Amino acid sequence: EKTFYKSFMVLALSLALQNLLTYGVNLMDTMMLGRYSQDAMGGVSLCNQVQFLLQMLVVGAGEGAVVMGSQYWGKNKLEPIPHIIGVALRFGGSLAVLMFGIVLFFPHQLLSLLSNSPTVIAEGEKYFQIICFTYIIFTITNILVASLRSIGVVKIGYMISGSTLIINVCLNYCLIYGHFGCPELGVRGAAIATLVSRCVELLIVIYYLKFKEHKLNLSLRKLVHIDTSYVQDYMHVSLPVLINQALWGIAQMVQTGILGHLGGDATAANAIAVQVYQVLSVVCYGAASASGIVVGRTIGEGNQQRLRPLVHTLQVLFVSIGLCSGLLIFLLRVPILALLGGTLTETAYTYSLQFMLVLAITTVGTSYQMACDNGIIRGGGNALFVVKMDLISIWCIVLPLSFFMAFVMHASPTVVVWCLNADQIFKCVPAFLESNYGNWIRKLTRDE
16 A cells, blocks of 8 residues: 555654654764763763653653544544643653752762763763753653644654754854853753753744644643543553653663763763664654554554554564664764764774674664554553563563673673663564564543
8 A cells, every 4th residue: 555655654754853853962962072072971971861761751651642642533533632632741741840850959879870980970960950951841842742743743843853953053062162252161061052952942832832733722721721531541551651661761771870880981882872873773763653653543443454464564664674774873883983083082982883783783673673562562552561571671681681791790891782782682572473463452542
C-alpha cells in the first residue's frame, strides 16, 4: 500500500527531524565545550544524563496522552483529548518540580554518584546551577508537542526544536568563548544559552496553540478545568510507561556512573559517543514513535484485520532503518572526532572510536526491539510487557554484569561498554515473539 509507506515515512521522518534537532542542542553543547575544555565537556555530559532522565519521565507522561489520543483520533472523537492533555501536564509538571528541587539543592551529591573526578564535578555544578531552571519549561513544552502528535500534528515539533538549536548554537558561540564582546563564561554560558532557547520554545508552542491549531482548540481554560474522570484512564496507560521510562533513565545514569568511575578519559569518550549515537539514530526513534501512533489509530478505527500485516511490514522497516543508522555511525565517527580540534587526550580519542563502534553494531538491535516494544506493543496498549522486559534485562542482567566486569574483573572501558549495550541485541528475541505471537492489543477508549 503506497499510501501507508508515504504516510508512515512522512510521520517517522518528521519525528526523526524533531529528535535530531532536540538532541542536537545537547550535542552542540558537548562539541563546543569539547573545544573549550575536556573537563567542561565531561561535567556537562554528566548533567545531560540527569536531563535525559527528565526527558524519559516527560516521555512517559506524554506517551499516555499520545497512546490514548491516537485511539480517540482513530474513532474520530476528539472531545476527550484536551482532558487527557490536562492530566498529563499535571503529572509531568509534578515530576519536573521534583527534579528541579533535587538538582538545585543537591548538585554535588548527585554528580558524585556519576564521577569521581573533582574537576569534572566542579564544572558540572556550575552548569546545574542554571540549567535546572529549564526543567519545568521543557516539560510543559514537550508534553504539549507530544499530545499534538496523537492527532498527526508533527510540524510544530521540529519548528520548535529547529529554533532552539539555532539560538543555542549562536549563544554558545558568544557566551562559552567570549566572542562579540560577551563575557567568557564556559559551562555557565552553555547553560544560559539553553535556558534562553527553552523559553523561546515555550513561547512558540503557546503562539501555535492560540493562533494556528484548530482541531483541538486548546486553551488555558480547557487545560485547567478538566474532567477528572479521565485521571484513572490516563494513569492506567501512563503509569506502566512512566515506570519503564524511569527504569530506563535511571539505568542510563547508572551506566554513566560506572564509566565515570573508570576515569576522566572514559567519561569524555562516553559523552561524545552517546551524543553522536543519539543524533545519528534519530530515525530509529522516529520510527518507534510513528508506529505507536499508526498502531493506536488502527485499533481505534476498529480495523484489526489490517493490524497483523501492518505489524509485519513495520518490523522489516525497523531492521532496515537500524542497518542504515549503524552504518552511518561507523562512517562518521572519525570525521566527528576531528571537529573537536585535538582537545581530547590520546586515550579519550581511542575510547571514543571504540565506543562508537560498539554503538554502530548494537543500534541495529536497538532499532528493532525498541520500535517493537515502545511502538507496536506499547502503542497497542500493553505497556506492562515492556516494563517487565526492561526490569529483567537491564536491572537483573546488564547492570550487574557491567559492574562485575568494571570493578571486579577490571576490564577495559570498551569491554564494559559492550556489556552495557548487550541487551540491545538479546531483547530482540522476546520483542519478536511478543510482536508476532503475543496478545498485546488493548482498547483504551470509552464507548460512550
